[in-house]
Amino acid sequence: MNMLINVPETVVADALRGMAAAHPELSVDVENRVIVRRDAPVAGKVALVSGGGSGHEPLHGGFVGRGMLSAACPGEVFTSPVPDQMVRAAAAVDSGEGVLFVVKNYTGDVLNFDMAAELAEDEGVRVAKVLVNDDVAVSDSTFTAGRRGTGATLFVEKLAGAAADEGAPLERVEAVARQVCGSARSFGVALSACSTPAKGGPTFDLPAGQLELGVGIHGEPGRERRAMMTSREIADYAVDAVLEDLRPDLPVIALVNGAGATPLLELYGFNAEVQRVLTERGVPVARTLVGNYVTSLDMAGCSVTLCQVDEELLRLWDAPVNTAALRWGC
Amino acid sequence: MNMLINVPETVVADALRGMAAAHPELSVDVENRVIVRRDAPVAGKVALVSGGGSGHEPLHGGFVGRGMLSAACPGEVFTSPVPDQMVRAAAAVDSGEGVLFVVKNYTGDVLNFDMAAELAEDEGVRVAKVLVNDDVAVSDSTFTAGRRGTGATLFVEKLAGAAADEGAPLERVEAVARQVCGSARSFGVALSACSTPAKGGPTFDLPAGQLELGVGIHGEPGRERRAMMTSREIADYAVDAVLEDLRPDLPVIALVNGAGATPLLELYGFNAEVQRVLTERGVPVARTLVGNYVTSLDMAGCSVTLCQVDEELLRLWDAPVNTAALRWGC
Amino acid sequence: MLDAEFFRRWMAGAAAAVDREADRLTELDSAIGDADHGSNLRRGFAAVQDTLEKEAPQTPGAVLTLAGRQLISTVGGASGPLYGTLLRRTGKALGDSPSVDREQLAAALKAGTEAVSRLGGAAAGDKTMLDALLPAADALGESFDAAARAADAGALATVPLLARKGRASYLGERSIGHQDPGATSSALLFSALAEAAE
Amino acid sequence: MLDAEFFRRWMAGAAAAVDREADRLTELDSAIGDADHGSNLRRGFAAVQDTLEKEAPQTPGAVLTLAGRQLISTVGGASGPLYGTLLRRTGKALGDSPSVDREQLAAALKAGTEAVSRLGGAAAGDKTMLDALLPAADALGESFDAAARAADAGALATVPLLARKGRASYLGERSIGHQDPGATSSALLFSALAEAAE
Numbered sequence A, B: 001m002n003m004l005i006n007v008p009e010t011v012v013a014d015a016l017r018g019m020a021a022a023h024p025e026l027s028v029d030v031e032n033r034v035i036v037r038r039d040a041p042v043a044g045k046v047a048l049v050s051g052g053g054s055g056h057e058p059l060h061g062g063f064v065g066r067g068m069l070s071a072a073c074p075g076e077v078f079t080s081p082v083p084d085q086m087v088r089a090a091a092a093v094d095s096g097e098g099v100l101f102v103v104k105n106y107t108g109d110v111l112n113f114d115m116a117a118e119l120a121e122d123e124g125v126r127v128a129k130v131l132v133n134d135d136v137a138v139s140d141s142t143f144t145a146g147r148r149g150t151g152a153t154l155f156v157e158k159l160a161g162a163a164a165d166e167g168a169p170l171e172r173v174e175a176v177a178r179q180v181c182g183s184a185r186s187f188g189v190a191l192s193a194c195s196t197p198a199k200g201g202p203t204f205d206l207p208a209g210q211l212e213l214g215v216g217i218h219g220e221p222g223r224e225r226r227a228m229m230t231s232r233e234i235a236d237y238a239v240d241a242v243l244e245d246l247r248p249d250l251p252v253i254a255l256v257n258g259a260g261a262t263p264l265l266e267l268y269g270f271n272a273e274v275q276r277v278l279t280e281r282g283v284p285v286a287r288t289l290v291g292n293y294v295t296s297l298d299m300a301g302c303s304v305t306l307c308q309v310d311e312e313l314l315r316l317w318d319a320p321v322n323t324a325a326l327r328w329g330c
Numbered sequence C, D: 001m002l003d004a005e006f007f008r009r010w011m012a013g014a015a016a017a018v019d020r021e022a023d024r025l026t027e028l029d030s031a032i033g034d035a036d037h038g039s040n041l042r043r044g045f046a047a048v049q050d051t052l053e054k055e056a057p058q059t060p061g062a063v064l065t066l067a068g069r070q071l072i073s074t075v076g077g078a079s080g081p082l083y084g085t086l087l088r089r090t091g092k093a094l095g096d097s098p099s100v101d102r103e104q105l106a107a108a109l110k111a112g113t114e115a116v117s118r119l120g121g122a123a124a125g126d127k128t129m130l131d132a133l134l135p136a137a138d139a140l141g142e143s144f145d146a147a148a149r150a151a152d153a154g155a156l157a158t159v160p161l162l163a164r165k166g167r168a169s170y171l172g173e174r175s176i177g178h179q180d181p182g183a184t185s186s187a188l189l190f191s192a193l194a195e196a197a198e
C-alpha cells in the first residue's frame, strides 16, 4: 500500500499544515490540533464544535465555516481527540451563547467529549452535547457500544449549524441536532479494506471478489460478507436496510457518500440506483448530495444516509453554508 | 478490483442519470451525453464547451455552471466524445456570441473537437478552440502527440469561464484561455494503477513499492519509475519538474490534485510539502486549491499544477463560480 | 463491377471481423495505448450495420459515406474520426455511380488514406493504421488478395517501429516490440474486402 | 512504605513495558479493534515520563494524579480517558501524604477501578481492561506479586469472552477467542508495579 506521507507519526500535523496553507479563512492551530473559523467567536451566535479521529476527511475540518461548525478537533488517524482540544476549541469559539458538541457514538469520542464538556463548563462555557448514532448495520443494544455515528454527522452539523447561524439559542440548536439524529440513518458498504499509516497495510481482510455489507467508517465489521454485487443490488440492500429502521412519512435528503477510493463516476451511477429504489419504495427525495464527505481513508465503497426533513429542516439545509467542503448560498 | 457498477457498457449512462438526479440545476441529456447548465443559452455571453473521456470526474461535468463551463460532453471511459455531442452542446449554449471549445491535447479529443467545430460552424455557430497541453512529463516534440492536457484544464475553464461570465467577447475569452495555457504546467505521480470497467482490472502494472513519476491521467507512462518516495521527496520532484518548464516571475495559483484514491488527509499533507518547496524556490503562492478535481478513476496519486497569474487572472480566479465541484462567491 | 450490395457485404464482413477480434485489438491497445480500441470499433461497426440496414444506401459511394459518418458519430477516440474520414472520403471519391471497378476503388481509397494522413498528421513509419492502409491501397491496383496481404504485412511491420503519433507515442522507446492496434484493425478491414470479393 | 520515588519508578517501568510491548498491543487491537492501542499508550506514557521529570511531584498522590491527567491529554481513544481516570482517581484517593503503604494503595486502586467502571459503564466479564484491573486491585491486599499474577490471569481469561463494550463489541460472536488489548496493557501496569516493589 503506497501512501503519500512522510512518516506515520506526522500525518495529522502535516495535513493540518497543508490545510492552513490552502484555507486562509481558517485558523489552524497545528500544535494543539484545533481548526477554528477565523471570525470566531461570532457575537450573539451559538457555536458548534465537533471532532473525531482523522482519516474521514473532509469530515470534520472541511465543515468548519459559516453555517456549519465553528471548530473541529482532529485526533490521530482513527483515534478520538483528547479533551484538551475540545476545551481549547470551545474557549476559542464561545461568544457567551454556549457551545454544542457534536459527538459520534464511539466509546473514545464519547468519553473524551464528556471530559471536555466538564472541563469547559468549569471554565464557564455553557455546553450541550448531541450523540450521533445512525449506522443501522449495528443493532442498537445495551449489550454493545451501540450504533456507530457515520454519515448523519454531516446532517447534524449542517442543520444545527444553520440554526446557530440564524441566531437560535443553544436549546434550539441542540433540539435541531437531536431532531436530525432521530431522523437520519445510514448504511455503508466496503468494496475494499482501508489502510492506516500506522499499520502500513489493510486493517481488515476482505477477500477479492467479496464485499462487506454494513461496514463501519473505521472498517468495523458489518452484517455480512457476500460475493461482489452489482450497483443495483447494493442500492437495494443499503436503502432497504435504512428504510427498515427509518420509515419516513416526509421527504428525505439523500447523501450518497463515497468511502474514499470509489471513483465519482461510479458514485453517480450508484446514485441513479439509489434514486430508483427510493422511487420504487415511494419515498420522495427533496435533495441529493453525492460525493466523498465521510470517508475511510482509501477504502473503496459507499454509504447511503437518508435524513427525513420537515419544511423547517429543508429550509435549514438550503441555508447558506461556506466551508471548505460544503458551500452554497453565499 | 471490485467496482460499484452494473455492467461496463452502461457506466457512463448510469452516471449521467445519477448526476441528473443530484443536480436539478443542470440539464442532463443522458441519451446524447451532454450536460448543459439549465439557464443556457445566457443572453449576451460567450459559451464554453468542453469534454473528454469519462473517468476524470468531476472534470468536466462537475464544472458546468455559472462562471465556468456552459456544457460538457462526456465520452466513454478514457475515450474522447464524438463530434455529435459537441455540436449538440454548442447549439444548446450559443447565445449568438460564439462558443469556445476547451480541448485537452489527446489525438482523439483534438480530432473529434476539430470535426465538431467544422460542423458547428456549418450550422452558423462561431467557434474558437483552445488546446490544453500542460503535462511537463512529456517533452513537447513534433515527434510525439505532444504534451498531454491535464490539471491546467481546470484553470482554463475557470478563468476563461469567468471572463465569459463578465460578458467579454469571444476573442477576449479565447485570449484569456490561451494566456492560461501558456501560464500553467502540471506534473503527476501514480502510487497505484487505475482500473477501467471495460478492462475490469489495472490498465498498467505498477509493482508494489514503486511509483510512476510523470504519469498521465489515463495512466500513460511518465518519466521514470522509482522505489516509493516520501511526500517530501515527491513534492520536490514534482514542483521542480514544473518549475523547470515554467519560471514564474509572478505569483502562482497552486492546484494540489488527487488522482482519485488518495485520501484527502494525505493530499493535505502533500500540500504542506508543495508549499514548502515553493517557498524554498522563492515562488509566491496567491491561492491554493486542494482536492480531487482531475482524477483517474481509482488511481492513487497526485499531481501539482502551477498557474502563473497577473492581477487580472487572479481577479478572474476569485470571481463567482457556481458548479457542482467548484463553488464560491455566489 | 462492384455495386452497393458488394460494399454492404464488405461492411458486414468488417463488422463481423471486428466483433470477433475485439478482445485482441483491446489487448494490443492495452500494451501501448489505453485498452479501448476493440470496444471502440465494435461499438462503431455495430452502429454502421444498423444504419446501413435502416437507410439502405443505393450506391457504393453512399454506402461508404454513410458508414464513415456513423463511425465518426459513435466511436470517439482517435480511431473514430480517422476511420470515419477514411470511409467518408473514399465514398465521396467514388461519386454517385451505381457501380465501380477495383481500379476506381483503389484510387478512391488512396484519396481516403491521404485524408487520414492529413487529418492525423501521420506518415508511413509512424506506427499507425497508415502503415497498413497505405501499402494496401497501393496493392489494390493489383488484386484484392494482394491488398489484404499488404495490409497484413504492413500491420506486422509496425512491431519494431517507434510510435510517433497517438497515445503510443508517450511510450517512446517502450512502444517498440508491440504491434499497432490500428494497423491491425486496418488489416481486418482489407481481409473483409478480399472476402467480399470472393 | 511507598514514597513518591517509588511511584515514579512504577510509572517509568510502565512506560518501558508499554514501549516494549506496543507492537503486541496493537496486534491484539488489530484483531478485535482498530489497531492503535499500542501506539496510543506508547504516546501517552512517553508524555507521562516527560511531565514527571519536568514537574517532579513530591507525593504518591501527586505523581499518579499528574500521570493520569497527562494520559487524558495525550492518548485519546477509549483507553486515554479510562487509564487517565484510573490513575487520577487512585492518586486523589491517596491524598497528599508523603508516603503510603500497600493496603492504602490497594484501597485507592479500588476507588480508581470503580471510577473506570462508572465512566465506561463496563462490568467484570465485558472483555475490557476491567477484567484485569478488578482482580488485580483485589489481590493487591495480599501482595504485589499476587496482584501482578491476578492481572495476568484476568487478561488471559478475556480470551473466551464476548465483548460487550468498546469497539470490539461490534464484532459480536467474532470477538470470542481473542485476548483484550486493554486487559493486556493493564497486566503490564501491574507487572511494572510488582517490579517497582522488588
Ligand SMILES: Nc1ncnc2c1ncn2[C@@H]1O[C@H](COP(=O)(O)OP(=O)(O)O)[C@@H](O)[C@H]1O
Residues within 6 Å of the ligand: B079, B080, B107, B108, C029, C033, C034, C036, C037, C040, C041, C076, C077, C078, C079, C080, C082, C116, C120, C121, C122, C127, C128, C129, C130, C165, C166, C167, C180, C181, C182, C183
Ligand atoms: N495521428 C494518427 N494518425 C493515424 N492513426 C492514428 C493516429 N493516432 C492514433 N492512430 C491510430 O489509432 C489507433 C488507436 O485507436 P483507439 O485506441 O481507438 O483510439 P485512442 O488512442 O484515442 O484510444 C492507434 O493504434 C493508431 O493506429
Ligand SMILES: Nc1ncnc2c1ncn2[C@@H]1O[C@H](COP(=O)(O)OP(=O)(O)O)[C@@H](O)[C@H]1O
Residues within 6 Å of the ligand: A079, A080, A107, A108, D029, D033, D034, D036, D037, D040, D041, D076, D077, D078, D079, D080, D082, D116, D119, D120, D121, D122, D127, D128, D129, D130, D165, D166, D167, D180, D181, D182, D183
Ligand atoms: N467502556 C469501556 N470500559 C472499560 N474499558 C474499555 C471500554 N471500552 C474500551 N475499553 C478498553 O479499551 C481498550 C481499547 O483501547 P484503545 O484501542 O486505545 O482505544 P479505541 O478503542 O478507542 O481505539 C479495549 O481493549 C478495552 O480494554
Ligand SMILES: [Mg+2]
Residues within 6 Å of the ligand: A078, A079, A080, A108, D034, D036, D077, D078
Ligand atoms: Mg482507536
Ligand SMILES: [Mg+2]
Residues within 6 Å of the ligand: B078, B079, B080, B108, C034, C036, C077, C078
Ligand atoms: Mg481511448
Ligand SMILES: [Mg+2]
Residues within 6 Å of the ligand: C029, C033, C034, C035, C036, C037, C077, C167
Ligand atoms: Mg485506445
Ligand SMILES: [Mg+2]
Residues within 6 Å of the ligand: D029, D033, D034, D035, D036, D037, D077, D167
Ligand atoms: Mg483501538
